[in-house]
Amino acid sequence: MVCIYCSNETRVTNSRHQKRTNGVWRRRTCVVCGTTFTTREEIDLTGSITVKSQKQLEAFQRDKLFMSIFDSLRHRKTALEDATALTDTIISRLYPFMKDVIIDRTHIIEVTLQSLRQFDKAAATHYEAFHPTAGKPTRR
Numbered sequence: 230m231v232c233i234y235c236s237n238e239t240r241v242t243n244s245r246h247q248k249r250t251n252g253v254w255r256r257r258t259c260v261v262c263g264t265t266f267t268t269r270e271e272i273d274l275t276g277s278i279t280v281k282s283q284k285q286l287e288a289f290q291r292d293k294l295f296m297s298i299f300d301s302l303r304h305r306k307t308a309l310e311d312a313t314a315l316t317d318t319i320i321s322r323l324y325p326f327m328k329d330v331i332i333d334r335t336h337i338i339e340v341t342l343q344s345l346r347q348f349d350k351a352a353a354t355h356y357e358a359f360h361p362t363a364g365k366p367t368r369r
């Protein structure tokens with residue numbers, strides 16, 4: 230990765246594996262101007278995971294999940310930070326449900342609801358109102 234200011238080479242000065250997101254955090258320093266900045270490497274499920282809802286299949290979109298969580302947390306002053314952290318947590322909890330690159334929408338809703346319940350009861354109630362689980366998970 231090149232420097233954000235002068236486009237010269239950078240070197241990694243610090244690196245940490247982030248267990249929660251299964252990502253990597255890196256501190257980089259430009260070899261020419263000395264600027265230091267942070268990069269993150271994370272799994273991008275878009276394009277690799279398909280969501281199954283009823284009869285339809287669609288590409289997994291992190292932003293869509295994020296927005297539904299953010300919407301439920303709007304009453305909190307820290308909604309943006311909370312929604313960002315919760316989205317990461319929920320995605321990591323979804324891995325066990327991903328089989329053959331397809332995840333059932335019901336599992337996403339259930340895991341999100343569970344996570345919201347642990348975090349903020351009002352948010353969980355709000356989320357549930359907009360995402361009724363309506364019975365059993367759809368079978369493939």
Ligand SMILES: [Zn+2]
Pocket residue numbers: 232233234235236237259260261262263264
């Ligand atoms: Zn530079």
